[in-house]
Each structure stands twice: as structure tokens, then as C-alpha cells.
Amino acid sequence: MGSVLVSFSNPFAYIPQITILAAAEGEHKLPTINGGKDLKEALQKLGSIPSSKLLAVEVLWTPQNENDTLSERELLEDYPLLRPL
DSSP, rough: OOOEOOOOOOOOOOOOOOEEEEESOOOOOOOOOHHHHHHHHHHHHTSSSTTTTEEEEEEEEEOOTOOOOOOOOOOHOOOOOOEOO
């Protein structure tokens, strides 16, 4: 699943970048995420995969430390392939 940036108008807002990695048996087609509706659909499809078919799931986020922050500019510099929602 690709990374998605949720943008806020406040440049000092906490902006997490979240990546969900999943490995499952079989073929599972997820939509290209271009907005909130697509994100919701992709998460619902991931959630509908039976646990017996899941091999691994990992959720990664940046920044990880409670007191760390990233501005939108820093986030885009570190993750240039992100798409705003």
C-alpha cells in the first residue's frame, strides 16, 4: 500500500506519515488512493482479509517519538512520493 499525506492548513500541526505493510495469501486488489474515500475503501478491504490468510502486517509511522514533529515541508522533503489528501 502506498503512503498518503493528510495535509493540515496549520504548518505547525503534527503531521504523521503512516505506512501499512501487509502480506497475505491470494490476490487482493486495493484501489489507488487519491482521497479519503479511496483510503477508507482500501482499509476496509484490508480488514476483510481473513486472519487465516494474513502472513504479516506492520504499521509504521513518522515521527515515532511523542515530542518529535515534522512540518509539511520536512515531510515532503523526506517522502517526496506522498500525495496530499
